Amino acid sequence: MTTSHRTVQLDLVPVVDASTGSPWVQPEAFAHRRLDAPATRPVDLHDESLLICGDAAEALAAIPDGVVQTVVTSPPYWSLRDYGIEMQTGRDDELGDYVAKVVEAFEEVRRVLRNDGTVWLNVGDSYTSGNRRYRAPDRKNRARAMAVRPPTPRGLKPKDLIGVPWRLALALQEAGWWIRAEVIWHKPNAHPESVRDRPTRAHETIFLLSKSQNYYYRIDAVQGPNQRRLRTVWDLNTEPRRAGDGDVAGHPAVMPMTLARRCVAITSAPGAIVLDPYAGSGTTLLAARDLGRRWIGVELNPSFVELIERGLGSR
Numbered sequence: 001m002t003t004s005h006r007t008v009q010l011d012l013v014p015v016v017d018a019s020t021g022s023p024w025v026q027p028e029a030f031a032h033r034r035l036d037a038p039a040t041r042p043v044d045l046h047d048e049s050l051l052i053c054g055d056a057a058e059a060l061a062a063i064p065d066g067v068v069q070t071v072v073t074s075p076p077y078w079s080l081r082d083y084g085i086e087m088q089t090g091r092d093d094e095l096g097d098y099v100a101k102v103v104e105a106f107e108e109v110r111r112v113l114r115n116d117g118t119v120w121l122n123v124g125d126s127y128t129s130g131n132r133r134y135r136a137p138d139r140k141n142r143a144r145a146m147a148v149r150p151p152t153p154r155g156l157k158p159k160d161l162i163g164v165p166w167r168l169a170l171a172l173q174e175a176g177w178w179i180r181a182e183v184i185w186h187k188p189n190a191h192p193e194s195v196r197d198r199p200t201r202a203h204e205t206i207f208l209l210s211k212s213q214n215y216y217y218r219i220d221a222v223q224g225p226n227q228r229r230l231r232t233v234w235d236l237n238t239e240p241r242r243a244g245d246g247d248v249a250g251h252p253a254v255m256p257m258t259l260a261r262r263c264v265a266i267t268s269a270p271g272a273i274v275l276d277p278y279a280g281s282g283t284t285l286l287a288a289r290d291l292g293r294r295w296i297g298v299e300l301n302p303s304f305v306e307l308i309e310r311g312l313g314s315r
C-alpha cells in the first residue's frame with residue numbers, strides 16, 4: 001500500500017502521522033482500571049481507560065454523559081452463538097426481543113456519546129430455520145454454537161433471509177439515531193458453504209450511526225484502493241490471530257484488527273475515548289490503545305474479561 005503524506009497506513013501499522021506528516025511513533029498507552037462489576041456510583045474517569053465486567057446497559061449507567069467520541073462494536077448476533085453466560089444478549093427466542101434489548105442498551109450508548117459522536121455497528125444476518133429447533137454443530141467451534149434455533153419469526157417463511165442488520169438499524173433510526181452509511185464488509189477469505197441454491201455468503205454489514213446530524217469524521221484518515229476516497233465496500237480478510245496478538249483462541253467471534261483500527265481512526269482523534277459495550281476479546285480496545293486513544297470496554301463474561309487483560313498485557 002502506498003501512503004500519501006496525509007494518510008495513516010491503518011491496515012497494518014501506521015507509518016506516517018496524519019496531522020504532521022512525520023514518521024508515526026507508537027503512542028504511550030493510557031493506563032487502565034478494571035471493575036469486576038458495574039459501578040453503583042458515577043465513575044470518575046480521571047485520565048484512564050476502563051474495563052468493566054457486566055451487562056452493557058447496566059455498566060454504562062455509571063459512565064458520565066457525553067464523554068465517548070466513537071463506538072466500535074459487534075453485539076452478539078441473534079441466536080447464533082452461546083457465550084456461556086446468563087443474561088447474555090442474543091439468546092432471545094423472539095427476534096423482536098433481541099432488537100428491543102440492543103436498542104435499549106443503545107439508549108445508554110447515546111447518553112455517554114458526545115453530541116458529535118458516532119457508532120460503527122457490525123451485525124450479522126441469518127436464515128430462518130423452517131421451525132427446525134435443532135442446529136447442526138458449528139464445525140469451527142463445536143462448543144459455542146447455540147444448540148437450538150429460535151422459531152421462525154412471524155411473517156417469515158422457511159429459508160427466508162431474516163435481514164437482522166436492517167431490522168436493527170431501522171429500530172435504532174426510529175429511536176432517534178441517524179443511519180449515515182451501510183458498509184459491506186466483504187470477506188475475500190470467507191468459508192465455503194454447503195448450500196447449493198443461493199450464492200455463498202461472503203459479507204457482513206457495518207452501519208455508521210451518528211447521534212446528531214453533524215459529527216466528527218476524518219475523511220483523510222483512511223484511503224480506499226488507488227488513493228481514492230474510502231467507499232462503502234471494504235475488502236478485509238477475517239484474521240485468525242496468532243500468539244503475541246493476545247490469546248483470542250478462547251473467543252469464538254473475533255473482529256479483524258484491521259477493521260477495528262480503520263473505524264477508530266476515522267471517527268476519533270488521539271486522546272479521545274473509544275467505547276465497545278460488547279468487548280468480546282477486546283479487539284476494539286487494543287486498536288484504540290495502539291492508536292493512542294483512551295477506551296472503555298464492557299464485557300459480560302468474566303472469562304473474556306480475563307482474555308482482554310491477557311491481550312492487553314501481551315502487546
Ligand SMILES: C[S@@+](CC[C@H](N)C(=O)[O-])C[C@H]1O[C@@H](n2cnc3c(N)ncnc32)[C@H](O)[C@@H]1O
Nearest residue numbers: 055056076083088089254255278280281283300
Ligand atoms: C460478537 S462478540 C464481540 C467480539 C469482539 N468484537 C471481538 O473482536 O472480540 C459479543 C460479545 O458480547 C458479550 N455479551 C453478551 N451479552 C452481553 C451483554 N448483555 N452485555 C455485555 N456484553 C455481552 C459476549 O460475551 C461476547 O463476548
